[in-house]
Amino acid sequence: MRKMSENTKNSRNFDIYEVFSQKTVQSPFVHQFSLLAPNAEVALAMARENFLRREPCFNLWVVKRDDIHALPPEERPFLERLDNKSYRETKGYGDLQSRWRRHREAYEARQKQNQANSGSQAGGM
Amino acid sequence: MTAQLQFSELTEAEKMEAFLARIDRGEKIEADDWMPDEYRHQLIKLIAMHGISEIMGALPEKEWVPKAPTLRRKLAIMAKVQDEMGHGQLLLRVAEDLMAPLGKTREDLMEDLFAKRLKFHNVFHMETPTWADAGVIGWLVDGAAILTQTMSLDTSYAPYARALQRICAEEKFHAQHGESIVLELAEGTAEQRKMLQEALNRWWQPLLMFFGPPEDGNISSNQSINIRYKIRTQTNEQLRQSFLKKYLPRIFHLGFTVPDETIHYDEEKDVWVYKQPDWEWFKQIIKGNGPRSAHRLHLRESSYREAQWVRDAILAYGRQVG
Numbered sequence A: 001m002r003k004m005s006e007n008t009k010n011s012r013n014f015d016i017y018e019v020f021s022q023k024t025v026q027s028p029f030v031h032q033f034s035l036l037a038p039n040a041e042v043a044l045a046m047a048r049e050n051f052l053r054r055e056p057c058f059n060l061w062v063v064k065r066d067d068i069h070a071l072p073p074e075e076r077p078f079l080e081r082l083d084n085k086s087y088r089e090t091k092g093y094g095d096l097q098s099r100w101r102r103h104r105e106a107y108e109a110r111q112k113q114n115q116a117n118s119g120s121q122a123g124g125m
Numbered sequence B: 001m002t003a004q005l006q007f008s009e010l011t012e013a014e015k016m017e018a019f020l021a022r023i024d025r026g027e028k029i030e031a032d033d034w035m036p037d038e039y040r041h042q043l044i045k046l047i048a049m050h051g052i053s054e055i056m057g058a059l060p061e062k063e064w065v066p067k068a069p070t071l072r073r074k075l076a077i078m079a080k081v082q083d084e085m086g087h088g089q090l091l092l093r094v095a096e097d098l099m100a101p102l103g104k105t106r107e108d109l110m111e112d113l114f115a116k117r118l119k120f121h122n123v124f125h126m127e128t129p130t131w132a133d134a135g136v137i138g139w140l141v142d143g144a145a146i147l148t149q150t151m152s153l154d155t156s157y158a159p160y161a162r163a164l165q166r167i168c169a170e171e172k173f174h175a176q177h178g179e180s181i182v183l184e185l186a187e188g189t190a191e192q193r194k195m196l197q198e199a200l201n202r203w204w205q206p207l208l209m210f211f212g213p214p215e216d217g218n219i220s221s222n223q224s225i226n227i228r229y230k231i232r233t234q235t236n237e238q239l240r241q242s243f244l245k246k247y248l249p250r251i252f253h254l255g256f257t258v259p260d261e262t263i264h265y266d267e268e269k270d271v272w273v274y275k276q277p278d279w280e281w282f283k284q285i286i287k288g289n290g291p292r293s294a295h296r297l298h299l300r301e302s303s304y305r306e307a308q309w310v311r312d313a314i315l316a317y318g319r320q321v322g
Helices: A040-051 A073-079 A096-124 B002-009 B012-024 B037-062 B071-102 B106-114 B131-152 B158-186 B190-210 B223-228 B236-253 B279-289 B293-306 B308-321
Strands: A014-022 A029-037 A059-064 B264-266 B271-273
Touching (some): A029 B158, B037 B131, B037 B223, B106 B293, B131 B190, B158 B190, B279 B293, B293 B308
Antiparallel strands (some): A014 A029
């Protein structure tokens, strides 16, 4: 793990802030972009000016880039997932629906048979 | 960890080969990825120029904020000016991250601009004497910018692509803002139509120049390097042709002309054949010798110098509280 940037002091000691915003109370926070600011208060004001002139917004975060730890480029290729974990995904359980249907149909067939049997008994009385 | 060691063990030539293979596979490059110096320098040159052009590009229209004909028009053109400055902020951030390993900052870009070492788009050196100029800028200059920026959405440099996604969405509003002004004038009185025709005449050459000289021109060009690195995908002339195809018919539909009596469409080659603008004049303009270059550079520089104490004060305050 390493710091996201080795050189985040920029422009006469202004800091780089990464901006995240949340569209509605139910939305996840989404990274917007970055900006330069002398402190968090100014960064929050700048974030609204720079990125939220039109889009709806429910909440806003600014984070100093220095405080973000990122995966180095050399390790990113290992994030790619091998396609051998179907037991973790719904597509690994694609047979369930047809099996449930088979059971329902068998049950319904039994019910029908039972009704027919009791009907013939009644008729025989 | 092993991968990291392996990559750092590669020779420069092997790193370059791996980089070009990534480009060829259509992969995107991030700020902290290894990249050849040439790629970094091309990006800095392109993106710094683009960012500064957004900031200088706000100035021609800013001149019309106090004189806009209605309150709604005033609010709209103010919003557009603010958007352009916002786009400049995004692009300068992208350029700064690329310049950081070279020890350069936003201040260096501003000083380069004031010293005329950093160029901005030719169109923003031009005069805007009438309200119709504000309309033509929104309609055709932003229209031209949309074509180049839409092409660049596919750029191999991921942070630039992300900035452009935001920018392109807002440029659509800018073009519509311009179309709305232009249609109002085109549907207006004879005097209004005359004003619009004169603005079109004034902007015709600058608009042809906007895309840069054609490949076979005399001015040296970085186009082929940028196409190799997939920083861009189309040549200046391809972009200019898309522009002509899209906008010339609309100019004619409104009953206006362009100041080129030779212009015609070659159906066989599927191109517009037009009179070349004065490329010597173009060189002079982007060197900072256009009609409004000195005025706008002075405005930008004096506002930068006069606001220095604000940045100093805010920084001192930030240190105390923050």
